Amino acid sequence: MEFYVYNTLTRKKEEFVPAKEGKVGMYTCGPTVYNYAHIGNLRTYIFEDVLKKSLEYAGYKVKHVMNITDVGHLQSDADEGEDKMTLGAKRENKSPWEIARFYEDGFFEDCKKLNIKRPTVTCRATEHIDDMINLIKTLEEKGYTYISNGNVYYQIDKFKDYTKLANLSIDELEAGSRVEVDTNKKNPLDFVLWFTNSKFTNQIMQWDSPWGTGFPGWHLECSAMSIKYLGEAVDIHCGGVDHIPVHHTNEIAQSEGALGHKWVNYWMHGEFLVLDNGKMSKSSGDFLTLSRVIEEGFDPLEYRYFCLQSRYRKQLLFSFQSLKEASNGLKKLKEKIFFIRKAAEENERLDKDKIQDYKNKFANNICDDLNMPNAFTTLHEILKDEELTNKEKIILVEDFDEVLSLDLLNYKEEKNIDVDEEYINDLIAKRAEARKNKEWAKADQLRNELLEMDIELIDTKEGTTWKIK
């Protein structure tokens, strides 16, 4: 199965060919754990989860590495402001270590609720300081660094391909990043590899290094840890689009500077989730969390479904109204599947070829740069297809759900925990008896009693069936 992805580096949809046949090394930038993730961040993690599961569906064995940023990310993605961990610690009157573990746990709880699978390797920046120091040493030996006012800087004009990912000129990159004039830097786009006390006197998380006590610059961890866990060639590297001009551009400068060759073959970026009043900002504290979505009465998987209704490369406008529409859509879908499952019989036909044809169709959709809207069209087509048996349909739903991860077969358990089928059938029989005796009021009363239990009756020529409302 050919797998196509849009590569930010070449600005084209390309056939994906991994460095090692059948295997994919994938690196995704993880959360900065100084606060809860917002639902925009989570959109990006959902996109990466679907990408990984789609590759697995296509038969690849994926090694997925994700970092946890627990030191070094300043308020701006360039080198301005304070370390976000220090800010979080001040805000909550805790140590940065406590803040980091608390929000890391919170992040993985959110992921679990969204059926986002854990990466193969999760690595914390604070546990890889030596790897980062070694990477700076290599860059220093190769002439990419300079020291100014105690800090170690990366000199971007020593790396000839600095602008290749963002496809912007140095002037455009400078204008875009709106960096303040920093007299320590030779070029405003140079970035810090190692901060020392000369810049921050109140930094709690600090380590010894050949350049003095201090802490690493944010971009360094992703280069150091991806090389450590995925080797010198990474197949796919992902993140949100905001990372293209600064973070990922700097990661390339570091990794390719140190390795002396191309590092990542496919760069994939998820577009932003936006609100009608603009961007969601974690640092301003004004953002929507998954807990808030749950408090508003939604199931986290309804948010996942909402995200999957559009392409990852398009901005997605969030409102509770559109989430409500997605929620209704998912409920209806699960309900349909529930009734198909209920109607399925043990001895129904299982035609392997028919099943495989639909699997191929679904695979073609997801392998087309994750065309999820088309994947849902295929799913609906299956549910409607009169040529398929119920059993075949359910097998296909279960199979597709390995990628969609929406618990599509869970409808009954979720909605109907207290439903006593015997009791319902008993009331239906009593109602049938009342109707036979033309006791219409009694029949209506029984119907209403069931309605109050969220059970809707469907009268057909063959008799009465029921469904959960």
Ligand code: AMP
């Ligand atoms: P952070 O925790 O700030 O490092 O961000 C985690 C991930 O979320 C990164 O891949 C960002 O690019 C991504 N991200 C940040 N804001 C948004 C947003 N509004 N929509 C989608 N992804 C986002």
Ligand code: ZN
């Ligand atoms: Zn990164």
